[in-house]
Amino acid sequence: MLASVFVTGGISTVRAPGRVASAVEPAVAPLASRVPRLPDDPEQLARLNGAVQIGAGLLLATGIAPRAAALALAGSLVPSTLADHAWWKEDDPERRSLQRAHFLKNVSLVGGLLIAAADTHGKPSLAYRARGAATSGRKQAARARRETAHTVRDAADTVRALPDRARQTVTG
Template identity: 40%
Template sequence: MSLVRFLARPMLASSFVIAGLDKLKNADDTAKQLSPLLRRAAETLPFATDEKMLARVIGGTQVGAGALLALGKCSRISATLLAGISALNTFVEYRSADISTKEGRIARRSRLLKNLSLTGGVLLAAVDTAGRPSLAWRAEHLAMDAKKATGKQLKKTDRAVRKAVDHAVGA
């Protein structure tokens, strides 16, 4: 792991771990923020949703995925989870922010930009292969190499068959 990744992953993950711990401690406040979103989603979801439990799940996921990202273990999956949670948090915080005063609107915009920046950071971490090719790239190139090898073998076999036929007919 490069020095940049060694330093950047824990720095990026720290915000999510702290926010996750805060959500776990203050599940009631988070549930209150999630309530309007869940009321609309409850119409389409086939199961009842418990806001407090969802707040705890989100907090626990943030802590777990943030810790894994910081340690560099399953970092792409962890970063993908954090990107989804970050997008959800961005939406919920933006909708629930106080905009009755100018300071409130400025604070809402500042939090929006911070959350968008964090989402962008974990999206970059989600596609970071640490200098190694992804599984999709490896599979694609393995297939191309196999196709080339098969093509060469077919040409070689074709030449051998033609030579054998010419030899048998000419004999």
């Protein structure tokens, strides 16, 4: 369900990037100068963002690489939210209120995406599993050392007892 807004919005943007391009235009130059290979044409940038939202939205919806897809969607939503819903720049109280509502909706979506990105569906991350394996390995090594120490102690006791057993066998 979370992905649906991105897939539909992405399709709309790819089909008609002009609506989004006009809002994104002030941010294009600073973004393009900081990120190499990013298009400096507002319409191309809008289409690229829409394509990312379609692709990552479909991945999230189908459960394929959901954590990476959620992060990609969050990354695509932040700049578009700042460009499209800059409510603090609005003078008209009605438009300001409407833009603030859209801005807060998108902030909520980013929060949901970050939760989805952190969700492991009951499967711990690779880092967690690696830490667990290392801990388990240390525990196994300690257990093996204790067992070896017991075995060596038992062997030493047996060796110490040999002369007594040998005397008993000879005398008796």
